[in-house]
Amino acid sequence: QKEVEQDPGPLSVPEGAIVSLNCTYSNSAFQYFMWYRQYSRKGPELLMYTYSSGNKEDGRFTAQVDKSSKYISLFIRDSQPSDSATYLCAMTTFMNRDDKIIFGKGTRLHILP
Amino acid sequence: SAVISQKPSRDICQRGTSLTIQCQVDSQVTMMFWYRQQPGQSLTLIATANQGSEATYESGFVIDKFPISRPNLTFSTLTVSNMSPEDSSIYLCSVVTGSTDTQYFGPGTRLTVL
Numbered sequence: 001q002k003e004v005e006q007d008p009g010p011l012s013v014p015e016g017a018i019v020s021l022n023c024t025y026s027n028s029a030f031q032y033f034m035w036y037r038q039y040s041r042k043g044p045e046l047l048m049y050t051y052s053s054g055n056k057e058d059g060r061f062t063a064q065v066d067k068s069s070k071y072i073s074l075f076i077r078d079s080q081p082s083d084s085a086t087y088l089c090a091m092t093t094f095m096n097r098d099d100k101i102i103f104g105k106g107t108r109l110h111i112l113p
Numbered sequence: 114s115a116v117i118s119q120k121p122s123r124d125i126c127q128r129g130t131s132l133t134i135q136c137q138v139d140s141q142v143t144m145m146f147w148y149r150q151q152p153g154q155s156l157t158l159i160a161t162a163n164q165g166s167e168a169t170y171e172s173g174f175v176i177d178k179f180p181i182s183r184p185n186l187t188f189s190t191l192t193v194s195n196m197s198p199e200d201s202s203i204y205l206c207s208v209v210t211g212s213t214d215t216q217y218f219g220p221g222t223r224l225t226v227l
Contacts, residue, residue: 008153034216043117043205043218044156088156101216103156 003027006089006104014112019076023089023104026070030091030102033065035074038086038106047087048074079111115140115210117219125225126196133192134222136206141186146207147179150221156205162189196226 006023013019021035031052036044048063050056050072056063062075072091076083088106093099116139126132136145147159160181162168168181182190193200206219 004155006155036218041221041223043207043220046215046217049215090156100158105153105155 003102004089004091004104007107008105010108010110012110012112013079015079015081017079017111019074019079019083019109019111021074021076021087021089021107021109023072023091024070025072025091025102027091027093027102028067028070029093031067032092033063033072034090034101035061035063036088036090036103038088040085044088081111081113084109084111114215115142115208115217117206117208117217119206119219119222121222122220123223123225125227127227128197130196131192131194132196132224133190134204134206134224136189136191136219138187138208140210142208142210143186144209145183145189146209146216147181147189147191148205148207148218150203150205151201159191159204193224196224198226200224201226 004025034049035047037047038044050063050065053065053067060077064073086106086108089104090101092101118137120135145162148156149159150156158171159174160168160170162181162183164183164186178194180192203221203223205221209216
């Protein structure tokens with residue numbers, strides 16, 4: 001089983017819809033979870049991060065972590081065409097600075113105007 | 114935050130040649146990373162480059178193939194040596210900085226090897 005699994009998509013949704021992006025993981029020691037957004041021909045940019053379980057909201061974006069299920073989600077409300085990008089989940093144990101960050105393969109999202 | 118620039122942004126190279134990619138950060142950082150992003154694959158860490166010490170390579174990557182320099186706290190280079198078509202990929206420079214150890218990425222260098 002891979003450490004981090006993420007459906008590559010593509011996922012196409014109409015403008016204004018709620019988008020749900022998800023990742024599963026196998027390492028129960030992961031406790032720092034991140035979502036990156038990557039536009040075409042650009043490097044990934046950090047969108048949100050959460051520590052341990054729970055929800056975190058930032059504008060139209062909500063990150064959710066369920067450690068019991070080893071499942072994380074990113075919700076995008078009122079989706080816009082400008083949200084079209086690849087979204088990568090990432091996680092680490094964060095025990096010390098040498099811990100590697102493990103990335104998902106990314107989900108390509110298309111918001112249809 | 115950190116602003117990272119990379120040169121070149123893209124290149125097309127012949128098999129057997131080498132390409133050096135430059136990474137410049139707008140602030141001093143201790144830890145710099147080089148990643149590879151192949152189509153349909155997750156970001157793969159090549160090596161960690163800390164100023165003043167030898168780069169640390171991940172399994173599957175060796176110094177002879179990917180030599181790295183880190184002459185100061187704002188700059189690093191990655192060389193892709195003796196290239197083959199399998200090296201065609203996006204190469205990304207990354208740093209960790211800030212009070213929350215946030216990781217930032219450069220725009221990437223898109224390499225095509227013919």
